[in-house]
Amino acid sequence: MYELEIIQTAERLVREVMGVKEEDQVLVVTDVAKITVGKAFTIACRALGAETVMALMPLTGEHGNEPPVTIAAAMKAADVVFAPTTHAITHTRARLEAFRAGTRIAILRGVDEDMMIKGAMTVDFQELRARTEKVVHVLSEADEITVTSSAGTDVTFKITHRKAFSLDGYFHEDYGFAVLPPGEAPTCPVEGTTNGTIVFDYSMDSLGRLNTPLALKVKDGKVVSVSGESGEVHAIEGLFERDQTARNIAEFAIGTNPNARLIGNLAEDKKLLGTVHFAIGDNKSLGGEVESSVHLDGVMLKPRVIADKKILVEDGKIFI
Secondary structure: OOHHHHHHHHHHHHHHHOOOOOOOEEEEEEOHHHHHHHHHHHHHHHHOOOEEEEEEOOOOOOOOOOOOHHHHHHHHHOOEEEEOOOOOOOOOHHHHHHHHOOOEEEEOOOOOHHHHHOHHHHOOHHHHHHHHHHHHHHHHHOOEEEEEOOOOOEEEEEOOOOOOOOEOOOOEOOOOEEEOOOOEEEEOOOOOOOEEEEEEOOEEOOOEEOOOOEEEEEEOOEEEEEEOOHHHHHHHHHHHHHOHHHHEEEEEEEEOEOOOOOOOOHHHHOOEOOOEEEEEEOOHHHOOOOOOOOEEEEEEOOOEEEEOOEEEEEOOEEOO
């Protein structure tokens, strides 16, 4: 389905976003659920004359799980990596080690055929870059953030001296990866400073579209209790039992893409202009200090974000 259109999109991203050249050695990492997208990037890279290998890895259990050691080694050896996988490898040691080795990496977590040709991928990339960089500037200069919402979110945390990232679809040399579909400005709350209640009112990684809002009570940077639909609560509590570091509030990010859709897939949901998302688990890859086996995002719609007593986001709009 959409095979020609998907290849056309892949070709544009390969050329314009990642700047693949004929002399590059390219690795496409994918799995059985995303193999159509993986093939499209393989074809697009080979059409440029780049030596390209597609590696089919097993499905991992969660976002943030490490890929097999053979995949990790191949990532370090490549000049460019495209990773259309079911679960994100962004927040992994494998990705960090490949970055240190000089590999340019494009993350396409959960991207399917439909997402390649509709919604967030159709945005004007240059306009998106300008908007996202403005948000990044505000977050990079801010000290304290407060987020509230009609669903019950009321949380405050510090981001003093924490780097914010412009995930605008383009490759950034200073942190070594691009994210597609594009459109978010994430940062990393200072460990131990997050206090209050975070309510995800639309979707969450591993759960998809939520049946009811999921509320996380947070004290000193860690989730201390979860409430919501019983099955979803049980899933999160089970995760905490397996890995206590998953309680860490790892990320705060603002969506900047006006073309993104709410489809129950976090890869696109969290990019929608004016939404925000928090993540639990690993923050090492964002410049933090906590290593975890997982990194899971949750989305909230139309929150109010105050950065150092100034409104930054309200009613789905960003104020710069």
